Amino acid sequence: MCIAADIWSVSWAGAGEPVTESVLSRASRVAQAVGRAPAVSIDQIERVPDAQTDSQTDLQTDPWTNPQDGRTTSSGSGATPPATPAAGTGDGKDDKGAVIESGSGRFTVVAMPAKALRPAPADGRTVRYTVELEGGVDIRAEDFATTVGTVLTDPRGWQAKDGVRFVNVSPADAAKGATVDLHIALASPDTTDKLCAPLETRGQVSCHNSGRVVLNLRRWVLGAEAYGSDVAQYRIYLVNHEVGHGIGHAHAYCGGKGKVAPVMMQQTYGLKGCTAWPWPTAKPA
Ligand SMILES: [Zn+2]
Numbered sequence: 001m002c003i004a005a006d007i008w009s010v011s012w013a014g015a016g017e018p019v020t021e022s023v024l025s026r027a028s029r030v031a032q033a034v035g036r037a038p039a040v041s042i043d044q045i046e047r048v049p050d051a052q053t054d055s056q057t058d059l060q061t062d063p064w065t066n067p068q069d070g071r072t073t074s075s076g077s078g079a080t081p082p083a084t085p086a087a088g089t090g091d092g093k094d095d096k097g098a099v100i101e102s103g104s105g106r107f108t109v110v111a112m113p114a115k116a117l118r119p120a121p122a123d124g125r126t127v128r129y130t131v132e133l134e135g136g137v138d139i140r141a142e143d144f145a146t147t148v149g150t151v152l153t154d155p156r157g158w159q160a161k162d163g164v165r166f167v168n169v170s171p172a173d174a175a176k177g178a179t180v181d182l183h184i185a186l187a188s189p190d191t192t193d194k195l196c197a198p199l200e201t202r203g204q205v206s207c208h209n210s211g212r213v214v215l216n217l218r219r220w221v222l223g224a225e226a227y228g229s230d231v232a233q234y235r236i237y238l239v240n241h242e243v244g245h246g247i248g249h250a251h252a253y254c255g256g257k258g259k260v261a262p263v264m265m266q267q268t269y270g271l272k273g274c275t276a277w278p279w280p281t282a283k284p285a
Pocket of ligand 1: 005241245251264266
């Protein structure tokens with residue numbers, strides 16, 4: 001099983017959000033470990049020593065919701081409200097301007113706008129994916145799906161690099177039980193933590209866990225230092241990086257000062273002297 005969490009670089013204060021001391025120390029230690037021991041599997045490093053490893057089994061067997069059968073994820077409870085479209089401004093923030101911390105815990109499979117997709121390659125390893133959005137996170141489903149679809153089918157993306165062929169699974173087909181290789185979900189920080197466990201995402205970062213890409217709403221909204229104020233570019237990176245895990249790629253590292261950062265580098269941590277680049281394919285000279 002390939003699981004990977006991406007700890008947000010806590011040295012960056014640009015987001016202006018409070019981060020607890022324990023998050024700071026944990027992320028700092030992880031970042032140091034990553035920097036010092038590149039030969040060790042980062043997926044192991046990112047695994048948290050005190051986590052309950054048996055929860056991995058639970059995750060694998062948890063149902064993933066779709067709107068028709070109304071099943072809930074592991075984070076669901078009897079009190080969860082139905083997954084209804086967000087009624088806010090679509091910016092992922094509450095009325096005080098803070099990133100929404102908790103959603104409904106229920107996910108809706110989102111329809112992919114046709115305009116988002118370029119034609120898939122004629123051959124290649126087929127990866128069937130859904131786009132799923134947690135209820136209550138105040139992100140417009142069409143916006144999220146459009147970003148995911150355009151990134152996955154961009155000529156600079158994994159299809160060109162890795163011989164894969166992404167095929168979107170519609171809400172109707174998902175409801176009928178169609179095969180889904182990769183669930184690509186946008187989740188509130190609280191739900192991200194639940195779905196990524198035993199990895200400790202601590203409300204800050206995203207992960208891939210057992211066929212699920214869980215994109216953390218906090219990073220989706222705020223981005224990361226490596227991309228400055230260009231949140232759109234960070235989102236491209238985030239989708240490519242976590243989907244990269246989903247199709248079998250481990251972490252890569254900065255190849256030297258001034259080099260272009262590989263997409264499988266944890267750019268969310270910082271760039272280690274590299275320059276930001278959000279695509280799997282080489283940056284044009
Ligand atoms: Zn990663």
